[in-house]
Amino acid sequence: MDSMLIKKSQLDEKEISNCHEGAGSVFALEKIFNKQSTGFRFFHETTIPPGSTIGIHGHETNREELFIIQEGKGIYSEDGHEYQVGPGDICFFSKETDSHGIRPAGNQPLVMLVIGVNT
Numbered sequence: 742m743d744s745m746l747i748k749k750s751q752l753d754e755k756e757i758s759n760c761h762e763g764a765g766s767v768f769a770l771e772k773i774f775n776k777q778s779t780g781f782r783f784f785h786e787t788t789i790p791p792g793s794t795i796g797i798h799g800h801e802t803n804r805e806e807l808f809i810i811q812e813g814k815g816i817y818s819e820d821g822h823e824y825q826v827g828p829g830d831i832c833f834f835s836k837e838t839d840s841h842g843i844r845p846a847g848n849q850p851l852v853m854l855v856i857g858v859n860t
């Protein structure tokens with residue numbers, strides 16, 4: 742089983758180009774979990790620079806995600822609706838949701854924690 746304590750220094754740095762067919766690149770500090778040891782699929786600390794996006798996309802029916810906004814302001818899209826988000830806001834993508842995506846609003850990066858779980 743994976744350790745219950747994950748130090749930031751243990752996260753893998755990753756640049757993701759055209760994330761979910763979005764624009765530009767996003768940058769993630771990432772931990773992928775072993776599917777047999779936990780219901781968590783992954784954890785990311787994701788930074789989306791101005792002009793970049795996580796494209797509108799869906800997931801398999803047995804997966805859910807949380808976006809926890811840490812810094813900056815953004816536009817969260819879900820099932821054709823757009824919502825302004827900022828620090829402290831939580832975007833919950835459930836298995837009943839068809840699609841979602843997010844982009845920064847303005848000229849500051851959007852930083853968020855992304856947690857993926859198997860349901």
